[in-house]
Amino acid sequence: MQCNNCSVAELKFEIKVEGESNLSALPQIVDHMERRGISVKAKEQGLLVPESGAKEFMDFCRHFMEFEQVTFRVNTGAWKPFAEIETVMEMQWIDEVIQKELITCHYQPIVDAAGKIFAYEMLARFQNEDGSVIYPNEIFPAAKNRGRLYALDRVCRMTAVKYAAALKDVKAFINFIPTSIYSPEFCLRSTTLLANQLGVNPEQLVFEVVETEKVEDLEHLKTILAFYKEKGFEYALDDVGEGYSTIEMLADLKPNYMKLDMQYVQGVSSDSDKQKIALQFLGKALEVGSVPLAEGIEERADFDWLKQQGYQLFQGYYFGKPAASPLEVNFASSAR
Incomplete structure (x- = not known):
C-alpha cells in the first residue's frame, strides 16, 4: 500500500476565500458543483474539491469574485495566490x-x-x-x-x-x-x-x-x-x-x-x-x-x-x- 503522496491519485485543492462578497458567493458555488456531480466539501472559509472542481471554481472566480482575495493549496501544501492555480493545472503532464x-x-x-x-x-x-x-x-x-x-x-x-x-x-x-x-x-x-x-x-x-x-x-x-x-x-x-x-x-x-x-x-x-x-x-x-x-x-x-x-x-x-x-x-x- 502506498501513501497518498507517493501515488498519483487525483489532486485535492483546498480553496480559501476572504471578503464579504466572496464569502457570500460560496453557497451558490457549492450548489452549482453538486448539481454538476462534482465532489465538493464546504469549509468555513472555502472549499475542498478535486481538480475538475477547481477548474469550475477558477472560471467562476475569474468573472464573479475578487481574485486577489482567494488562495489555494494542493494536498495540504503551502497556500498560494489563486492566480497560480493555472500553472498547477498546466503541469498535469507530470502525472502521466x-x-x-x-x-x-x-x-x-x-x-x-x-x-x-x-x-x-x-x-x-x-x-x-x-x-x-x-x-x-x-x-x-x-x-x-x-x-x-x-x-x-x-x-x-x-x-x-x-x-x-x-x-x-x-x-x-x-x-x-x-x-x-x-x-x-x-x-x-x-x-x-x-x-x-x-x-x-x-x-x-x-x-x-x-x-x-x-x-x-x-x-x-x-x-x-x-x-x-x-x-x-x-x-x-x-x-x-x-x-x-x-x-x-x-x-x-x-x-x-x-x-x-x-x-x-x-x-x-x-x-x-x-x-x-x-x-x-x-x-x-x-x-x-x-x-x-x-x-x-x-x-x-x-x-x-x-x-x-x-x-x-x-x-x-x-x-x-x-x-x-x-x-x-x-x-x-x-x-x-
Whole structure:
C-alpha cells in the first residue's frame, strides 16, 4: 500500500476565500458543483474539491469574485495566490510521466585514483509518451508545483534500483530527496523489497542525498540514513560545503562518501581560493571517516591536483558523460 503522496491519485485543492462578497458567493458555488456531480466539501472559509472542481471554481472566480482575495493549496501544501492555480493545472503532464514510469537511467562512471571504475551514478532521464525528452529543470518544478515530488522521487529510486541490477562488481549511486520521505520504514520499504527481488546486494547501493531540497530537519535525515545503514546500504552527501557546514554535524551523520561540488573542482589546479576550500573539505571528510569524492572533473590538471592532495574518488566528463549503457572502459592509462 502506498501513501497518498507517493501515488498519483487525483489532486485535492483546498480553496480559501476572504471578503464579504466572496464569502457570500460560496453557497451558490457549492450548489452549482453538486448539481454538476462534482465532489465538493464546504469549509468555513472555502472549499475542498478535486481538480475538475477547481477548474469550475477558477472560471467562476475569474468573472464573479475578487481574485486577489482567494488562495489555494494542493494536498495540504503551502497556500498560494489563486492566480497560480493555472500553472498547477498546466503541469498535469507530470502525472502521466509518473503513472506510466516514462523514466530511464543513464550511467556516469565514478573512478578511483588509479582510473579504475569504482561505481556509476544513476541519473534519471525523462520523456513524454511520444519519446520527446523532458529535461530535469522542467520536470522537478512541475512535480513540486503539483505536489508530485514525493511520487516522482519514489519512481526515480525504483527505476535506479532496476538499472543498478545490470551492474557487476561496482557500486551504484542513487539520488534521493530526503524531504520526500515521511517514514523510512514505510516510504523506503518498496525500494528495499525491489533490491531483494532483483538480487542486488545492499552493499552495492549508495543512496545520495541530493542538493535539490536543502535539509532543515537534521533529525529526520538521521532517521532515514539510519534505516539505510540498518538495511546494509551505504549513503553519500552531495554539496556538503553548502548544507552541512560543521564537523559536529558531519560526524553525527557519518556519511560513507562526501562529494565536493563541481564549482570548487573545475579550475581548482590554478585557483588558490578553490584550493583552500577543497583542502578544507578533504580535511572534514577524513576527520569523520568519509571517502572524499570530487565531481565535475573536466580537465586532467584538476584531476591530478586533487589526486595529489588525497582525494580518492572522481567523477566528471573527463572520465565519461552519462550514457545509456555502463562504459566498459578502464581509465587506468589516463590516470597515471
